[in-house]
Amino acid sequence: MKEAKEFLDMIKEASYIAVVAHKDPDADSLGSASAIYSFCLQLHKKVSFVCVSEIQRHFFILPWVDRIKHSFGSEDLLIVCDAASWERVGLDKRGKVINIDHHITNKHYGDLNIIKDDAIATTEVVYDLFRELDVKINEKMATALYAGVVDDSDSFSSSKTDSATFALAKELIELGAKHKDVVKYLQKYSTLSHLRLLGAMLLDMRLLKDATIALFEVEYVKFKRYGADYEDAKEALERALELPTVKTSILILEKEDGSIKISLRSCEVDCASVAIRFGGGGHSERAGCEFGHDVSIQEAREKILEEVKRVEKKKR
Template sequence: MYFPELSERFKQLLAELRGRRVAVLGHLRPDGDCIGSQVALTRVLCSQGIDAIAVNRDDPPRVIQPFVGDTPWALAKDFTPEGYVTMNVDCADPIRVGMLLEGMFPETLANIDHHVSNPSYGRHNFVAPATSATAEVLAGMFFDLGLPVDAVTAQALYVGIATDTGQFRFPTTTGQVFELCARLCACGASPAEVARELFEQEPLAKLKLLRRYLGSLRLYHSGRICIGVLREQDFQETGAEHEDAEGFVDYARDLDGVDIGMLVQEFENQVKGSLRAKTRAYRLDQLAQEFGGGGHAPAAGFNQHRPLEEVCELLLRAAEVHLEKMDRERGTVGA
């Protein structure tokens, strides 16, 4: 068994839900793990005689769309919630589903997630903070319980794990992750097909946007902090979409000598910050919380309603203080 305790409770929940209607909710601006988890859970629920549908405020990103297949799907604005209970996936916080869905469903029946900051807000909680992805939790429970994992489900779970591990590079990439992926491949997941869809259909506008982000990178704090920015103008002038900036922050983090990499971008009249560290030791979830956000220890984010310059200044100062505090706690002086 991968998750004995969670799987036992999940089995009981499935029995309770037979014949019911379930909306499987994901977070705003969904990523591969969110969509992959929604697709997989919705399909497995349907296979168990549960009338399930995935519901999102936003459409899946362009490169993730092909993995939805024939899974029942609705946008929040077109959805009638009467008679449905909800299961949230990959949502560290109930407000992550967006105001519209939160208003429709003040109560979350089940909360399935892997964010360390998740306060277990559901009536039933399946939160495994040490795992790489919500898709890993779902895959483990499905295999534990012998539930049917069809090819679309397997592929969706593989997408969730491959994206949330940064293509099997992040510290959360364990032996169990590879074991589960091997089983997903046996059920029809294709790593080559996923790689082609996700990484080998880059629009030129995205590369133009990347050039601007790379051009904006600045080093601070003896080269241990790297910040790059993207303004609304950068998106307009390159013709890139906001989802194209996904993953750019890794370039800042990946620089030699850098401990914390950041991307600060103007987005929907807000300023969005993405934070990445090379190790979990830097507790970026805590740094993001200072700005009203959250996430994982090595990868976190936030939204702010201040001008971009002001956010950068505050963030840099907070990051320096945070970095020094983390150094002291680890008993090291500098890098």
């Protein structure tokens, strides 16, 4: 990987490094950042772990997550993991930026951009970097990298999963990745608030277009009522795709500030194409975007459904 040497040189030259996960992070963003945080510690660099959002409890299986702070200090190098655009970070940019990602929609906003859009997860991109640099991957790093693979492959069920994905998983487990803990906390961990929200969402789910589209709309008051958070809402998206007729699942949720967050899942519609239309991004099977507080849930629904229709028609 031609960027590996420049990546290492920038780390060595930096006085203070921030390893950054995107807002409302998943295990891929946190896992990538955690592994690079470990690497910086191996190099005896001054380093912080930053994410603007509060971290869900089940992610604390990942090393160093308990050290996360929510703002920058005097860092002169930012290593951003799994964020297709700087807006996904949610903080003001400073110093030099290394952008590491696997989204095809990445905007190449870094001074160094390490993008591999055929990778199953950003943790795979980080793993390849480490191998190129002959980094000794310890148990903490292996666990962090493995968590990203499990999460972004939907537990090895996504269409991008291939023999290379399983070979990577095998290598990471042999390096000490805690497979049982990762699966337990990422795939089988629930809270009472999560289960109550899931039940309410499935009860209110609407089926559209001959039951090929599952639509969820969640107002902020519902999150407050159940004590749940935004990530808790995403399971309903995946569960809806288990229905035999559903090909596309759409979540429209209202955040505390009145803005609207959209999440899309589909085995038929190019979700990234839909999200890009509204300034978002992601992958063909899963993507997301946001609308400002000047757009209502109803207006967001109309815009998203119209774009889904347009993308479907273009595909034909």
